[in-house]
Amino acid sequence: xxxxxxxxxxxxxxxxxxxxxxxxxxxxxxxxxxxxxxxxxxxxxxxxxxxxxxxxxxxxxxxxxxxxxxxxxxxxxxxxxxxxxxxxxxxxxxxxxxxxxxxxxxxxxxxxxxxxxxxxxxxxxxxxxxxxxxxxxxxxxxxxxxxxxxxxxxxxxxxxxxxxxxxxxxxxxxxxxxxxxxxxxxxxxxxxxxxxxxxxxxxxxxxxxxxxxxxxxxxxxxxxxxxxxxxxxxxxxxxxxxxxxxxxxxxxxxxxxxxxxxxxxxxxxxxxxxxxxxxxxxxxxxxxxxxxxxxxxxxxxxxxxxxxxxxxxxxxxxxxxxxxxxxxxxxxxxxxxxxxxxxxxxxxxxxxxxxxxxxxxxxxxxxxxxxxxxxxxxxxxxxxxxxxxxxxxx
Numbered sequence: 001x002x003x004x005x006x007x008x009x010x011x012x013x014x015x016x017x018x019x020x021x022x023x024x025x026x027x028x029x030x031x032x033x034x035x036x037x038x039x040x041x042x043x044x045x046x047x048x049x050x051x052x053x054x055x056x057x058x059x060x061x062x063x064x065x066x067x068x069x070x071x072x073x074x075x076x077x078x079x080x081x082x083x084x085x086x087x088x089x090x091x092x093x094x095x096x097x098x099x100x101x102x103x104x105x106x107x108x109x110x111x112x113x114x115x116x117x118x119x120x121x122x123x124x125x126x127x128x129x130x131x132x133x134x135x136x137x138x139x140x141x142x143x144x145x146x147x148x149x150x151x152x153x154x155x156x157x158x159x160x161x162x163x164x165x166x167x168x169x170x171x172x173x174x175x176x177x178x179x180x181x182x183x184x185x186x187x188x189x190x191x192x193x194x195x196x197x198x199x200x201x202x203x204x205x206x207x208x209x210x211x212x213x214x215x216x217x218x219x220x221x222x223x224x225x226x227x228x229x230x231x232x233x234x235x236x237x238x239x240x241x242x243x244x245x246x247x248x249x250x251x252x253x254x255x256x257x258x259x260x261x262x263x264x265x266x267x268x269x270x271x272x273x274x275x276x277x278x279x280x281x282x283x284x285x286x287x288x289x290x291x292x293x294x295x296x297x298x299x300x301x302x303x304x305x306x307x308x309x310x311x312x313x314x315x316x317x318x319x320x321x322x323x324x325x326x327x328x329x330x331x332x333x334x335x336x337x338x339x340x341x342x343x344x345x346x347x348x349x350x351x352x353x354x355x356x357x358x359x360x361x362x363x364x365x366x367x368x369x370x371x372x373x374x375x376x377x378x379x380x381x382x383x384x385x386x387x388x389x390x391x392x393x394x
Contacts, residue, residue, distance in 0.1 A: 069102040073145055075134070083133050094130055097122055101149065113152055124158035132164070151183045154190060160275060163206050166191045170210060201231030205276040208283050217287045224284040231274040267302070269309045278310040285316065294320075305331065311338035318343070323350075341379045348375035352388055 075098065080091035089097075100120055104112045116122040127149045134146030147168075153161035165187040194203040208223035272278060285300035298320055304313030311334075318331035329350065335343035351372035355365045372388035 068106040068108065069145060069148075073141070074099055074102055075142060075145075089126070089129070094133075097126060098130060098145070101127070101152075102145070105148065105152075113156060116152075116156075124153040124156040124161065127153040127156075128158055128161045128164075131161070135168070147183060151187065154187045159194065159200060159202065162187050162190050162194070163202055163276075166206060166210075170213070198226060199230060201227040201234065201274040201280070202276045204230065205274075205280040205283070209279065212283055212287065217290060221284060221287045224280050224287070227274075227276075227280045228284070231277060231280070234273050267306045270307050272308055278304045278308045278313055281308070282310070282313055282316055289320070305334075311335050311340050314338075315340050315343050318346075336375070336378070344375045344379035345381060348372045348379060348381070348384065348388065351375060355388075 075095070077091060077095045080094040084091050084094055101116070101122065104115060104120075109115075116127070117124070131146040131149035131153065134142040134149070147165070150161045150165050154165055165184060169184045169188070191203065191206075194200050195207050198204065204223050204227035208220045208227065211217075211220035211223060274280075281300045281304040285297040285304070288294075288297035288300060298317070301313055301317040301320060304310045305317045306313075314331045315335040318328045318335065321328040321331070329347070332343045332347050332350075336347055349372075351368045354360070355368035355372065360368075369388050373385045376382075376385035376388055
C-alpha cells in the first residue's frame with residue numbers, strides 16, 4: 001500500500017522533524033526495538049547509519065577529558081523526556097540507569113561491568129539502546145559517554161554494540177588513529193573474531209559493506225551471499241511487532257513465507273530475519289547492478305523495499321527504474337514519507353519537469369510548482385523551494 005498524495009506532506013514534515021531531533025536515525029542495528037517508542041523504531045528500520053560529522057571529531061571525543069564521569073556528564077531528565085517517547089523504558093528509567101552506570105564506571109573496580117546486570121539489572125542490550133541516543137546527534141560531549149557505554153556492552157558480548165563501534169570507526173576520517181584507541185581496539189578484535197567464524201549474518205553484512213567501500217566488490221558480494229545463506233535460516237521465534245516505513249503496525253508470523261514474486265506488485269511486509277538483512281540486500285543489489293546483472297539486482301532491492309519496507313530500499317529501487325515508470329514516483333514518495341531527504345529532492349525535480357511540460361495549462365503548472373516547492377523545502381533546499389514557488393505564480 002503506497003501513500004496517497006493528500007497524506008504525504010504532513011507525514012513527511014513530521015518525520016523530517018523527527019530526523020533532525022534527538023531521536024535515533026539509522027539502521028535496525030542501533031537498537032533492540034522494544035525498548036524505545038514508535039518514532040524511534042520507525043527510524044531504526046532504515047538503512048544508513050546517518051551520524052552528521054562523525055569524522056575527526058570522533059577521535060576528539062575519544063581523547064577528551066577525564067577517565068571517569070562527573071555529574072555534569074550525565075544528561076538531565078529533560079533530555080530523556082525529549083529523546084524517548086513510548087517504549088518500555090520511561091525517561092525516568094533512562095536517567096536513573098545512566099546515573100547508576102556512571103557511578104559504577106567512576107569506581108573503576110575490576111568487576112564493575114559484571115555488576116551492571118548481576119546487581120543492578122542493567123543488561124548490555126539496555127546499555128546499547130541508551131548509548132545510541134547519546135551518539136545519534138552531531139558529535140558532542142554526550143558522545144564520550146555513549147561510546148563508553150557501547151564499548152562496555154561490546155565487552156559484555158553484545159554483538160550489535162561491537163558492530164556499531166566498527167561502523168563508527170570506519171566512518172572516521174582518521175580510521176587508523178581511532179582504531180588504535182582502547183575503546184575501538186577491543187571491538188575490532190572481537191569483530192574480526194566473529195567474522196572469522198563466518199556464522200553471524202550481521203557481522204558478515206558489515207564486512208561486506210566495508211569491503212564494498214574499499215572497492216573489493218568480489219569479496220563484498222561473497223560476504224553478502226554468505227550472510228544471506230546463514231541469515232535465511234535464522235527465522236525469528238514468535239511474532240515480531242515491527243513499525244513499517246508508513247507507520248503501519250505489523251505483527252507477523254515469522255514462519256510464514258512471503259517470497260518476492262515478480263508477478264506480485266506488492267509482496268507482504270515481513271519481519272527481518274537478522275538485524276542487517278535490509279543492508280545485505282541493498283549492498284548486494286548495488287554490486288549486482290555494477291556487474292550488469294540488473295534483473296538480480298532489482299530482485300534483491302525489491303526484497304529490501306517491498307518485503308522489509310526499508311526506506312533506503314525504496315529509494316534505491318526507484319533509482320533503478322526508468323524515469324517514466326509509474327512505480328518510480330510511488331517508491332520515492334514512500335521513501336520521502338519516511339524522511340529520506342534525497343527522495344524529497346528528486347520528487348521536487350520531478351514536479352518541476354511536469355510543471356514545464358509543453359501544453360500544460362497554467363493551473364496545473366502552478367499546482368506542480370507548489371508541490372515542487374514543498375518537496376524542496378522538506379529536502380532543505382530553500383533556494384530551489386522559493387524558485388519553484390514563484391516560477392508559475394504570475
